[in-house]
Amino acid sequence: MRPTICELVGVNYGDIEMKERRKMTKRDVATQFLDSNLTQFRCPSCHAAFRQVADGTVTCEAGHAFDLSKKGTLFFLKAPVTTEYTTEMLTNRQKVLGAGFFDPMLKVVQRFLTPGLILDAGSGEGTTTKWLATHQPNSAFVGIDISKPAITLAGSGPASEHQPLFAVGDLARLPFADNGLAGLVNILSPANYQEFDRVLAPGGRLIKVIPNAHYLQELRALVYPEGNHATYDNGPVKRHFMAHYPNASVTPVSYDFDLTPDLFAALFAMTPLTWQAMDRKSAILQQGLTHVTADFEVAVVTVP
Numbered sequence: 001m002r003p004t005i006c007e008l009v010g011v012n013y014g015d016i017e018m019k020e021r022r023k024m025t026k027r028d029v030a031t032q033f034l035d036s037n038l039t040q041f042r043c044p045s046c047h048a049a050f051r052q053v054a055d056g057t058v059t060c061e062a063g064h065a066f067d068l069s070k071k072g073t074l075f076f077l078k079a080p081v082t083t084e085y086t087t088e089m090l091t092n093r094q095k096v097l098g099a100g101f102f103d104p105m106l107k108v109v110q111r112f113l114t115p116g117l118i119l120d121a122g123s124g125e126g127t128t129t130k131w132l133a134t135h136q137p138n139s140a141f142v143g144i145d146i147s148k149p150a151i152t153l154a155g156s157g158p159a160s161e162h163q164p165l166f167a168v169g170d171l172a173r174l175p176f177a178d179n180g181l182a183g184l185v186n187i188l189s190p191a192n193y194q195e196f197d198r199v200l201a202p203g204g205r206l207i208k209v210i211p212n213a214h215y216l217q218e219l220r221a222l223v224y225p226e227g228n229h230a231t232y233d234n235g236p237v238k239r240h241f242m243a244h245y246p247n248a249s250v251t252p253v254s255y256d257f258d259l260t261p262d263l264f265a266a267l268f269a270m271t272p273l274t275w276q277a278m279d280r281k282s283a284i285l286q287q288g289l290t291h292v293t294a295d296f297e298v299a300v301v302t303v304p
């Protein structure tokens with residue numbers, strides 16, 4: 001028998017033929033994902049294993065039940081948490097990232113990934129998770145973010161062939177069993193290294209991306225024309241990471257990204273950085289930028 005596309009690319013979606021998968025709803029796709037990887041998860045409330053996923057609900061051994069939304073997303077928090085990112089900011093972030101702003105950085109992240117189940121911790125509106133899932137088809141990806149509006153956006157649009165599973169959750173209380181993940185990416189987001197160590201398998205990779213000094217420097221210069229805020233100091237975040245993982249390697253990634261007026265407006269609207277300059281918004285938008293610097297450090301460690 002000829003292999004299906006799923007078998008050819010090696011994604012663990014179970015035995016479902018691709019033409020059957022195309023007829024599935026997003027909730028079905030998420031159910032299939034969970035069913036195929038159920039032992040890798042655990043209940044975020046009581047830490048018991050998940051017993052089953054059926055009728056759109058995943059249930060733990062102790063009876064805690066989590067319903068899949070129509071978008072195939074899960075809600076793993078006790079109560080919603082409000083963050084500084086509004087749906088409008090997240091939509092603009094999706095537009096800028098969708099235009100490829102992070103692509104060269106994500107290519108470097110992808111180089112360090114090994115096949116298996118991979119978590120994007122602090123996935124935001126999901127563009128990074130989807131990009132990695134498409135470019136690393138022999139792995140399965142989960143995106144977790146504490147912001148419900150972010151995960152709602154991540155779950156929007158048609159499900160792709162390599163659809164990640166998205167869940168609202170806290171990266172300090174991850175819904176994963178101990179020592180199961182092949183990889184954990186943590187891009188411009190907060191971290192909890194104790195929890196990351198718990199969920200990573202021996203030999204698993206942690207890849208943390210932090211902004212470097214010149215990240216968005218042209219935008220910073222517009223926002224703070226008089227001050228010394230045009231560069232960003234990643235020292236505290238990097239020192240904290242290196243203290244926990246002294247054997248980590250760090251790869252700098254820096255490039256220029258071209259902006260149209262439309263993309264510049266989206267860039268201005270996607271970050272809290274520009275809140276300082278809301279009173280000068282129309283002047284800044286008129287002045288515009290034709291390009292902006294992307295400057296990161298990609299810190300990688302293989303856990304023992």
Ligand SMILES: C[S@@+](CC[C@H](N)C(=O)[O-])C[C@H]1O[C@@H](n2cnc3c(N)ncnc32)[C@H](O)[C@@H]1O
Binds near residue numbers: 145147170172186189
């Ligand atoms: C600057 S955004 C980066 C999002 C995405 N990685 C990206 O690069 O576009 C930081 C993200 O971390 C999320 N976050 C903050 N605290 C979190 C927590 N305790 N658990 C999960 N996500 C969290 C925020 O909701 C936000 O989406």
Ligand SMILES: [Zn+2]
Binds near residue numbers: 047062063064
């Ligand atoms: Zn439970």
